[in-house]
Amino acid sequence: MALNDWxxxxxxxxxxxxxxxxKSVRRExxxxxxxxxxxxxxxxxxxxxxxxxxxxxxxxxxxxxxxxVFVANHESHLDALVLTSxxxxxxxxxxxPVAAGDTFFVSPLVAAFAAACLNxxxxxxxxxxxxxxxxxxxxxxxxxxxxxLFPEGRRSRNGLMMPFKPGVGMLVAGTDVxxxxxxxxxxxxxxxxxSRWPRPHPIHVRIGEPLRFQQTPNDREGWTHIARELENRxxxxxxLE
Amino acid sequence: xxxVTSQRLFGVSDAFDQPVVAGxxxxxxxxxxxxxxxxxxxLKAKALRGSVYREVISKWKTWAALTPLxxxxxxxxxxxxxxxxxxxxxxxxxxxSRATGLFRSRGIHVSVVVGIALVHFAVLDHWYDxxxxxxxxxxxVIVVVGLFPDExxxxxxxxxxxxxxxxxxxxxxxxxxxxxxxxxxRSIILMILVSVEMNDVFGYVAGxxxxxxxxxxxxxxxxxxxxxxxxxxxTTIMVAVLGHWVFEGTKLDYPQTLITLGLLVxxxxxxxxxxxxxxxxxxxxxxMSATLSAHGGLLDRFDSxxxxxxxxxxxxxxxxxxxxxxxxxxxxxxx
Numbered sequence: 157m158a159l160n161d162w163x164x165x166x167x168x169x170x171x172x173x174x175x176x177x178x179k180s181v182r183r184e185x186x187x188x189x190x191x192x193x194x195x196x197x198x199x200x201x202x203x204x205x206x207x208x209x210x211x212x213x214x215x216x217x218x219x220x221x222x223x224x225v226f227v228a229n230h231e232s233h234l235d236a237l238v239l240t241s242x243x244x245x246x247x248x249x250x251x252x253p254v255a256a257g258d259t260f261f262v263s264p265l266v267a268a269f270a271a272a273c274l275n276x277x278x279x280x281x282x283x284x285x286x287x288x289x290x291x292x293x294x295x296x297x298x299x300x301x302x303x304x305l306f307p308e309g310r311r312s313r314n315g316l317m318m319p320f321k322p323g324v325g326m327l328v329a330g331t332d333v334x335x336x337x338x339x340x341x342x343x344x345x346x347x348x349x350x351s352r353w354p355r356p357h358p359i360h361v362r363i364g365e366p367l368r369f370q371q372t373p374n375d376r377e378g379w380t381h382i383a384r385e386l387e388n389r390x391x392x393x394x395x396l397e
Numbered sequence: 398x399x400x401v402t403s404q405r406l407f408g409v410s411d412a413f414d415q416p417v418v419a420g421x422x423x424x425x426x427x428x429x430x431x432x433x434x435x436x437x438x439x440l441k442a443k444a445l446r447g448s449v450y451r452e453v454i455s456k457w458k459t460w461a462a463l464t465p466l467x468x469x470x471x472x473x474x475x476x477x478x479x480x481x482x483x484x485x486x487x488x489x490x491x492x493x494s495r496a497t498g499l500f501r502s503r504g505i506h507v508s509v510v511v512g513i514a515l516v517h518f519a520v521l522d523h524w525y526d527x528x529x530x531x532x533x534x535x536x537x538v539i540v541v542v543g544l545f546p547d548e549x550x551x552x553x554x555x556x557x558x559x560x561x562x563x564x565x566x567x568x569x570x571x572x573x574x575x576x577x578x579x580x581x582x583r584s585i586i587l588m589i590l591v592s593v594e595m596n597d598v599f600g601y602v603a604g605x606x607x608x609x610x611x612x613x614x615x616x617x618x619x620x621x622x623x624x625x626x627x628x629x630x631x632t633t634i635m636v637a638v639l640g641h642w643v644f645e646g647t648k649l650d651y652p653q654t655l656i657t658l659g660l661l662v663x664x665x666x667x668x669x670x671x672x673x674x675x676x677x678x679x680x681x682x683x684x685m686s687a688t689l690s691a692h693g694g695l696l697d698r699f700d701s702x703x704x705x706x707x708x709x710x711x712x713x714x715x716x717x718x719x720x721x722x723x724x725x726x727x728x729x730x731x732x
């Protein structure tokens with residue numbers, strides 16, 4: 157043959173129907189999602205600044221290139237919005253908040269919103285086992301992209317931090333992915349799990365120094381170690397002035 | 398905007414003035430209603446295998462959902478027809494760009510989308526010069542935008558994919574939209590849609606009944622020479638009969654010109670099908686997308702239109718012209 161073959165790389169979600177695609181971890185954004193997300197995050201940024209006078213401490217710590225994982229305490233639906241909105245514009249389109257499948261990806265309309273506006277990926281709480289995490293880990297490293305993750309697994313009902321689950325360790329054990337511990341303050345008062353509408357309470361974010369877990373073994377012990385380490389770092393951020 | 402134009406764009410009162418429009422609409426509705434009943438009777442008479450029956454029924458469901466979306470705007474007016482074809486073109490291009498990976502070349506991808514929008518602006522405006530100019534203009538734009546990333550690796554591939562996609566989908570389907578500038582657009586567009594889809598059905602049925610020799614085993618293993626000939630004969634007859642009503646009393650209304658039109662529709666329809674099959678085989682995928690779940694993407698359904706639309710447009714244009722009695726440049730104003 158006179159010519160070498162061209163190498164095509166179809167979208168990773170080419171075989172999924174539109175409704176399957178919204179819910180898939182394989183979803184690859186196109187022009188449409190970039191436009192909806194661009195608009196959405198502009199609105200969210202303006203809202204957080206005006207209503208909650210969002211302040212960020214340590215924004216220098218935010219990595220400029222994927223892959224990285226934001227890990228934070230979880231008290232409110234605002235948490236993921238706050239953390240995504242503080243990422244610099246040019247990295248934001250590669251940031252994927254990991255959201256509870258049973259809350260955000262059951263109703264088709266909510267799923268379409270979560271995917272098209274938030275760029276969220278589903279994690280099914282009944283199935284947070286190794287296989288589900290492996291799929292996320294693969295995408296994190298190969299794409300590479302960035303995640304926002306709440307290792308408590310659910311929103312705290314009383315504003316106190318709950319123990320971290322080891323799942324976060326399955327994503328980053330043995331890799332050089334930057335894990336950024338973040339402490340969110342005020343989101344519980346602004347929109348706690350019990351409240352229906354947000355209140356104009358100020359929100360603060362403290363960003364800690366990124367960690368890497370290259371040497372940590374990718375096994376149960378390593379995962380628990382990572383979860384505990386991150387939990388301690390975030391607890392440390394709470395007392396920092 | 399003159400009264401003639403607004404009547405063409407938005408008027409429904411004259412929708413069925415040409416009897417063939419009413420006839421085709423009723424025929425389409427009748428085919429949709431009769432198909433499942435006929436398939437069911439054939440199944441009961443043991444003339445149809447269960448698997449074939451289920452395939453027919455699930456194809457029918459897709460068409461039952463698609464048909465009102467297609468026919469509705471055409472009946473409602475030329476404006477809605479152009480809007481429908483803009484949506485269809487953009488969606489088909491989306492499938493193409495995601496299948497080939499072109500959508501990751503941001504600049505070229507956006508250029509083609511803008512190009513498709515401009516094609517439909519030229520169509521709505523009834524500005525033929527701009528419509529024609531868009532192929533060279535967009536080719537230049539895509540080449541230039543392809544230079545921007547300063548990345549010679551893959552330059553030819555991304556530029557060629559962009560120009561090819563714009564030509565095939567933007568210009569191809571754009572010609573179908575441009576027909577909406579003719580006062581008899583409803584009958585011509587409906588005739589094209591019906592005959593192109595029936596061309597596929599004829600090929601499928603003839604192939605199932607008499608298929609022996611494979612036509613192009615590497616490109617499309619399902620196609621047989623017998624199916625192709627069956628479609629060629631039946632579609633030509635159908636287009637000749639329909640064309641006689643659509644173009645009654647014009648320079649096209651002669652047996653030889655109508656039969657030629659029928660042959661052109663059937664041949665270019667099947668070649669469009671093969672074109673898309675080649676694209677899919679080259680990329681290495683089965684369907685362009687899963688827009689219609691089990692039935693692949695919209696582009697898989699409308700592949701046959703891509704080459705038919707420009708062919709019929711210029712054939713009819715050669716004899717009669719397209720929209721010559723309609724005011725031109727209704728939005729941009731004549732200079």
